[in-house]
Amino acid sequence: MFDIKWIRDNSEAFDKALAKRGYDASSAKLISLDDARRAHITKLQEAQERRNAASKEIGKAKASGDNESAQKLIDEVAEIKSFIQNGEEEERKLVAALEEAMAGIPNVPHEDVPEGEDENDNVFFRGFGEKPTFSFNTAPKEHYELGEDLGGMDFATAAKLSGSRFVVLKGQIARLERALGQFMIDLHTAEHGYTEVSPPLLVNETPLFGTGQLPKFEEDQFKTTTGHYMIPTAEVPLTNLIAGEILGEDELPLRVAALTYCFRSEAGSAGRDTRGMLRQHQFEKCELVSVTTPDKSLEELERMLDCAETVLKKLGIHYRVMTLCAGDMGFGARKTYDIEAWLPGQDTYREISSCSVCGDFQARRMNARYRPEGSKQLSHVHTLNGSGVAVGRALIAVVENYQNGDGSITVPDVLRPYMNGLETIG
Template sequence: MHDIRSIRENPQAFDAGLARRGLAPLSSELLAIDERARALTTEVQSVLAQRNEASKAIGAAKARRDDPTDLMAEVAALKERLPQIEAEQKAVAEELTARLATIPNLPAADVPRGADETGNVEQKRWGTLREFAFAPKEHADMAPALGMDFETGTRLSGARFTFLRGGIARLHRALAQFMLDRHVTQNGYVECNPPVLVGDSAMYGTDKLPKFAEDSFRTTDGRWLIPTSEVSLTASVADRILGDLAEPMRMTAHTLCFRSEAGAAGRDTRGFIRQHQFEKVELVTVCRPEDSDAEHERMTSCAEGILEALALPYRRLLLCTGDMGFGARRTFDLEVWLPGQNAYREISSCSTTGDFQARRMNARYRPAGEKGTRFVHTLNGSGLAVGRTLVAVMENYQQEDGSVAVPEALHPYMGGLTVVEPTK
């Protein structure tokens, strides 16, 4: 959510930020609504003051035994007028809030300008691409023999659902446990187990509503299935005033996630990359504004550490203004190498939102030695998407006989299993 006071103070900077997003200027429109709202607020205050003065005058007139009829008529007229003005003021204020809620975050100064993914900037590459003695397969072609059953998943639930069995299911579980353990024991995140069903306020506060309602699943009782545990973890500080936040609040969770993929028709229809139901280990940080840029780099490095521990080659991209998410101020994408596709594919996005989400959630902290409060900064990232990591392991560790070697880092989680063999 944008701060209307900041827009009032520097409308040119606001419009310049929108222009970098490829959007038309909006400050004039927003400030016109804001001016109406403030004028109506002033009018409400004026009517209240007039009513109070008239009421006092009635008391004084009665004390003097004067006729208060005219004053009483004035008070009655003011009482009748007040609800009308208050209703109009509320409607205009709600109009402003609703308008602000649909405008994306402004990009940080170091975000490159670009219209789409072609404007992203590669910042680094890590790892050596494996040289195969055979033609590597895409995971979808290996999957059925290894227990990744697309047919049964589709029969049970429809397209973009998968049924895992045997060693491949265990490997999937091992990946999630390994990620979570590493983030807790080495990276300093606090393990959480949040709800996967949330209300409107949690979705709104993390900028998933109102703009992206069609991308999520809603239950018959009005709750939402989380698209990522960013929603639950970040919203846990909604409507709270935290302490000094001398140390950032870092949280991690492994949860089921659900996305309708409403805008993804025809994309990644084969395989396990884009599912309606999937698992992810999420990273969320709540911190002071002055710490958020360093935390963004730290969070991204934590996600990279998982790929490096699994010896999966990857590259880091700084997303351009046209490819960033709605709530992001800056985003780093990690793309893992998939030899079967001969391409790098996204496996993690790590974003800082500044105070964009905090304003929607009313999440604040109280700096040491200060009476007032300030909005926190929030960050979120995938550490990592479990299913996509499984795909990367399958393609990078595939053997000519159709089996998949288990990465050494996962051996303690596999009960002695070092190779996932084809079951058919």
């Protein structure tokens, strides 16, 4: 969400920034809606001033015995009162029209975000490790082949239970997924300074509006018969912990993390990644959220990225970090890094984490502010979110990168304490 006053003062820069995202220029439309709102408010103010003046004139007319003039003034005040009542409703409609138009506009990209239309225009930032080499001569298998052969991934039963894009994990594969999640949340809370939170998995529409999933991405959400939404990511409840709050500067940065299930309808992804666990309706993720002052938010993004990378470094997974181009960023992001893990079974990199700084975009939608030290003025906080990391995709990466020629999976050293010392699955 944006400040219409800022858009008025920076209309050219606003349109240029949105054009970088491939979004049509919008300042003229927004300013026109705001002009209509302002003009109507002016009429209401003038009507209220006239009503007050006429009310005083009624008393004078009656005191002088001019009943005819008094009656005309009474009739005029009645008309003005009716106009004001109807006008207040019209004002609400004009305000709603402006807010609705602004709610559908994505965040403006940071100035150092590369230009581009899609993932093909993303820019390499840095990497870690090397692609693994295997002692066997056959091509590496994909995770679902390995998982099914081990009896640990059952897609057929999941389809019977729930339909496509679900999986039943069993035995040591199920335990491996649990170990990954526990390892991640322990790492981020014990070593990276995040406070663990166990949030609701069902939220109402207000938090989804606050983080930008609504109203634009309604079709991507699962909605219950009670009107609740199943969270698409723990970013939603974690970020909204500060909705409507005024924080002290000494409370920042605020860093919270959660290990939760997430639910996405995957609208628009028909035919994509239909095999295996890459694109599921239900998946587990360790989410990181930070709240900072504006001058520290870009620094916090680099810190968050480093925290997410540490997960893969400790797992020994080769990856690369990509700076997303303007056209590939999420709706609420100003700048985004994607971490892409190497999957030898697919012979390609796939996203396993996305870390974004949103500036005050979400804070304005949530009315989340802080009081700078020594200042009487309130300012909006800056918010950040990132995966630290997606558990299901980390499971895929471990299974594919640690596969052996006999179809077994070597358990990474860092996970063995969570697996009761187990070294190999299979």
